[in-house]
Amino acid sequence: MSLPEALVASLTALLGTRFSQTNADRDHHAQSESFHRAPPPDAVAWPKTTEEVSQIMAACSAAGVPVIAWGAGTSLEGHALAYSGGVTLDLTQMDKVVQIRPEDMQVTVQPGVTREALNTELRATGLFFPVDPGANASLGGMAATRASGTTAVRYGTMRDNVLALQVVLADGRIIRTGSRAVKSSAGYDLTALFLGSEGTLGIITELTLKLFGQPEEVASAVCAFVTLDDAVECVSATIQSGIPMARIEFVDAATACAFNQREGTTLPESPHLMIEFHGSPNGVREDAGRFGEIAAEFGAKDFDWATTAEDRARLWRMRHGAYHACLALRPGASGVVTDVCVPMSELPAAVHAAADDIAAEGLIGPIVGHVGDGNFHSLMLVDPGNPDEIAAAKRVAKKMAERALAVGGTITGEHGIGVGKRDLMAAQHGDAWAVMGAIKQALDPQNILNPGKMVPDRN
Template identity: 65%
Template sequence: MPIPEALQELHSLLGNRLSRSKPDLAAHGANESYFDLTPPDAVAFPESTAEVAEIVKVCSRHGCPVVPWGAGTSLEGHALAVRGGVSLDMSRMNGILAIHPEDMQAVVQPGITREALNTELRATGLMFPVDPGANASIGGMAATRASGTTAVRYGTMRDNVLALEVVLADGRVIRTGSRAAKSSSGYDLTGLFLGSEGTLGIITELTLRLHGQPEAVSAATCAFADFAHAVDTVIATIQSGIPMARIEFMDEAVARAFNAQSGASMPEMPHLMVEFHGSPAAVAEQAERFGEIVAEMGGAEFQWATTTEARSALWKMRHHAYWSCLALRPGAMGLVTDICVPISRLAEAVRETRADIDASGLQGPILGHVGDGNFHAILLVERGNAGELAIAKALAERMADRALRMGGTITGEHGVGMGKRGLMRAEHGDAWDVMAALKATLDPAGILNPGKIVGGN
């Protein structure tokens, strides 16, 4: 058997940093969504790029799967070792290697989390803005091409990663991109590895684009009588060119969940949560222009978060929305969708999705980063109820079909993993075969995170 032979070699290489303890295996076989517990055969804890390369070389020789693990916060089963092998836990590679404030850049290892990075950046006046909600690792965010609440202003990981160091399936270490602001040199390999979910290579270093911390920040919520007017407000705001830092939608079920779990006192109505960044004068102007649109759409008065603490509490509540919504049905598990459509089709997409969920008999709170056309339905399924899970999966597939019909995508930020792999042909057609060919070229033995994104091995 190739896996035991590989593990024996890896133990000689890593010693007690190769774990086969039941708690470690269980922790690395769990996930935040509906997938079954899937423990790996072992967990490796590398501390350098050189060690990652040696681990991969050993696994390559023996045909042993290698599955990168960041913070374990992904929602589509990305980091589960579905074919056994080694879970490669990158948490010890969590350093900041360099900060170049004059270039607004940082060089980091993949295991550092976004919160830890921004804590270290505070004294520089800079920040890394990509905010998927969970305190994800930067490497995992790059591997899934994550985005989040601030993408409407600052972009996604695609826009904020300049260069990578990557270990390939044969143990070679390559560098992609550079610290230059732009390049016309060769294929965009950085873009290739962003969103590849560990199936083409293992990211061991990232050069990030930083942004200045805003001089002034203002945040608020406002309620609407119905979701249609709330979504229409978002569309009008984006089309008017107001540079929103965040503009989030939640339906009445999410407001109810926030009240129950976070002690909020929101009317149980659809809401928008917004934030403005800039100079004090710019923030005031943005808020005034947005307020005019809200008034035209029949929205309520803003409820302002006037202090840093209040803003932090507001966005903490938003970031914990998944767990708050799960509590609406105690003991339930969540199947989370994340389609993205052109902003002009957003209201239509939300309206059809709401009707579809209501007809299904399931609870499915809707919320999302609607400033860029991305929204989620959290479908609440009784744990162990195969019939409900089948209904939820069918709902999610119809949401994906709806997004494609409207010129959108099956996933705006969560990625493919194994949860959405069956939808890839519908979105990409023959281009999915091209992805499979790239996978076969870079990983002919299929050892890197097998069972994710593409078919075959």
């Protein structure tokens, strides 16, 4: 679609050079971290304040033009692509840390602040924000996708760590949800409603987040196992034992191989667990010792303890770089990325079955996971010009989702829905999916907020 001249004139007057229709800016916002592709938006806007977002939304609402929020562009299911055209609202210039309240262990930020930038800002306070999805994602995008990551097993997900939001609705109204109080029973939990809504209900322009004290002692380790089953069953046994881990990550043999090629490491090419403990010096030593005993029962070997901050940073930088390391296993390939989350008791069988499905389709599909909470991922490497390979990868992803639902799990633990998993929503939610559509209709009657995502098509 082409934008109405009156809308272009209005947004140019409001934003000046922060409103663009150049091909370079539009094409940049048509990219995805995974295989999902879409035409570029008709224009890109870079607001700096909530009031500017409100004026943009009011103008686009009056013109009936779609608006798609954009954070760091790190999502994996096509969340921020403009399938219906319109204006991409790039929030990266809304990057202010508004207020740090150390005494309340809280911070208020604009949505374009990234998690790494926030933790850099917090260093002098002795506090940190723990949610760590790996990518240096924006906090607004993390809230919109209800992100989690490597530390969720101890600190929870974005759902657990967002106290309040400021949101601009489809018609330009500005609302606040939640409060700085740690609990409330005052009406509907609108904060939870917008968390995970993927930009389909409103534009998040401010977040109030919980903070945590930096741990007194941190210990990290990586260890190898003979088989995939040994590694994943060790996770289940560790969780059941009650050991309070900050992180416990699984990588399979293919991922270990990718690390060696990219990082120059010498990991055994077998499944591995990466573990981290936070707490007092005595507590960390006790927890690490107990884990070591359990791991030994499952044949763990080649323990490598990261005892310095630099070694720990190197270990987790390697884990966070798994996506690009695995892509390098097949140069020129695109990634069909999927994740599911299952009850811990079902995790070993689910991971094993996924590996079997990938092998049966003849695909290269490394598996990694935040397995401390039953969440695991596969990156299936496909030739972007080969529809048969893409179809095979999608079959595997669908089987993984169906298997997760069959045991009481979910079709995605953290990647979200976007367009990639929209056709699985009815299977997970049944009639509740239509209820989501009704909420969308109530808040966005023109369907201009990130259309084509999350909810059913309108009749």
